[in-house]
Amino acid sequence: MLLQNPRAKGSAGISLHAKLLDQLGQAIVRGELAPGDPLPNADDWSAAHGVSRTVLREVIKVLAGKGMVESRPKIGTRIRDRSDWNFLDPDVLAWRYGTTTHAGDARSLFELRRAIEPMAGSLAAERANKAEIAKLEQLYEKMELYVDDNDRFAEADLAFHQAILRMTGNELFGSLAALTETAMLISFRLSDDNPYGQRPSLPLHRRVCDCIARRDPDGTRNALIELLDLAEADVHRSLAARSKPRE
Template sequence: MEIPRMRRNLCGQVVHDLGFKILAGQVKPGEALPQEPTLCEQLGVSRTVVREAIKSLAAKGLVESRPKRGTIVRPSADWNYLDSEVLAWHASADGDGQHLRFLTEFRLTVEPAAAALAAKRASEDQLDRIRAALEKMAANTDSVEAFKEADLRFHTEILHATGNPFFSPVAGAIAISLATSLKVTNRQPADNPASVPLHRDVMDAICRRDADAAREAMHRLLADAKRRIESASDATNGTPSA
């Protein structure tokens, strides 16, 4: 027998379905979602669930209610791209790889600065956590999933080590970007070892409290990831690599 879903899970599924359609361009900015009765019928849910889902999408900046027009998709510039669900929907709908390129550009702007701040401000406990994440990466190069988890922990610990709370929300964007990019650049365990020395350069610079070297090392690391993403994308699209 099928186990009934809790209402919050059902609402979450409706949020996911509608959010993905918006990010995939199936409902474009300025267009209206189907009317409430239609959504209830299409999705097989109650009006209460639909209303809760619309409130959640509105909180993410995706939609707004307008008199006599219903629920309208807002301009993409209003969307909260740092929201973890919005990021995930965008990544899933990223048919041409543009979303991943944007995320990589974002990381190239933010993470070198974070590494420099971490070099100046990290506590000894935070340095230990960065080291532990790197060592876990090095010990798990034969596992795509374990390597990805340790890689994400490495970058997240550096963001936390800045001592600046505004870097913490960026961790969600980093997580989605990293998970997506590793699917492109590290599809097999054999792809993992090459990036470990680049991560070690970042860690060593942070532990030496050399902010400039940390910034440069993180930039090299992300520039290498960008190059590999572009190379993999060219190979997929049949475009000769430069």
């Protein structure tokens, strides 16, 4: 399963703006353009990529909004220090994890998920209404149905975890759905060659459903922590297997 940039979903192609944004964003994240470096000459860059200066300016505005570049009079546009970047931005997450990922990167990703999802599950167990719980049950049933189809399972799994965020009744948690979507898609990509498949995670997803239905915040929190531990172990197993030299 390939990691898709969220902007490309549901479209037959990617606009010139989105394509240039991805190219420039990835170049910055990979270090091809280091902090303090100026952006290439606008005319040269526009000609090389077949886009207008207007499109380039729009892309620069987007990157500035993510904290990655800054423009100053008489100095031009330069790359900002990594400490200024918004690493929680879904695009920046996708660029950071889109090509190569190391064990330390995976650890950071799961630390982020553990900081959000178990607490959200606890609140969902306290606040979810019957209709929301029924919807979560339906999503779990889809996961059971598609457990041997990685792509369809991932779609249902993503919807399952995002539903829990919205079941908190807290709009701030709900707004984290885009962030967790990117984080989960990265997790799926890193573990899509897991030889054990998705079946080992079903009992824990079942327990999450049951704990929320029983109004058990602690049980929900613990089940989600175990689920994230299992997912992280799958990712590290996959990364270790990919790093071994082929015979």
